[in-house]
Amino acid sequence: MKKLHTVIFLTLLSLFSQAFMEMKNISPNEIIGIYWSPKKDAKIEIYIKGQQYFGKFIWLATPKKDTKNPAKELQSRDVLGLELLTKFSYNNGVYSGGEIYDPETGKTYSCKMNLEGDKLKVRGYVGISLFGRTEYFERIK
Numbered sequence: 001m002k003k004l005h006t007v008i009f010l011t012l013l014s015l016f017s018q019a020f021m022e023m024k025n026i027s028p029n030e031i032i033g034i035y036w037s038p039k040k041d042a043k044i045e046i047y048i049k050g051q052q053y054f055g056k057f058i059w060l061a062t063p064k065k066d067t068k069n070p071a072k073e074l075q076s077r078d079v080l081g082l083e084l085l086t087k088f089s090y091n092n093g094v095y096s097g098g099e100i101y102d103p104e105t106g107k108t109y110s111c112k113m114n115l116e117g118d119k120l121k122v123r124g125y126v127g128i129s130l131f132g133r134t135e136y137f138e139r140i141k
Contacts, residue, residue, distance in 0.1 A: 026115065028090035034058065035120055035137035044084065044137060046120070053095055055085030068106030079103045085122075088113065100124045 031053060035044050043059035057080050066077045088098035093114055100111040100122065109124035109132070118139040125132025 026093060031090075031095060031113070031115060031120065034140045036140060037137060038135040040138075043140065046085065051089070053085070053088040053090070053098070054083055056081060056083045064103075066103050066106075068103060070106050085111065085113075 029048065031046050032048060033046055035046065035055075036042075037044060041061040042057055044055045045058045046053060046055045048054075060080050064079050065075065066079055066082065067075050069075050069077075082101070082103065084101045084103070086099050086101070088095040088111075094112055095114065096112040098111050098113075099108050101108045102124070109126060110129075111122060111124045112129060113120055113122045115121070116136075118141075120137040120139065121134060122137060123129055123132050123134045
């Protein structure tokens with residue numbers, strides 16, 4: 001009888017594990033699209049180059065220059081068209097290994113992202129993701 005319970009338990013565990021893995025197994029290119037920034041003052045396009053994912057500003061409520069950039073020669077460039085999300089790789093539902101640039105502070109952070117329905121969860125951090133901030137970008141349909 002114990003063997004039967006064990007077999008049933010292991011079978012159910014296997015089925016639930018497989019169902020969970022299928023839920024996480026979204027198409028990597030599902031992230032591609034246009035999103036509102038958290039403050040809805042910019043639109044960001046996520047796209048693929050080679051095998052990596054990037055994001056750039058394609059619309060700004062108020063056009064501005066990259067004045068906070070630590071590189072003096074870049075402070076006169078437009079923020080519109082600027083890549084703020086760079087070099088992300090997809091692995092099991094998470095886009096990681098990339099960076100996010102914040103033109104409001106001129107700082108670049110390590111970053112990871114994942115989709116939660118129509119929202120893109122973006123976590124910028126220094127060192128480990130425990131020390132960071134999460135923002136949500138809403139997909140524009």
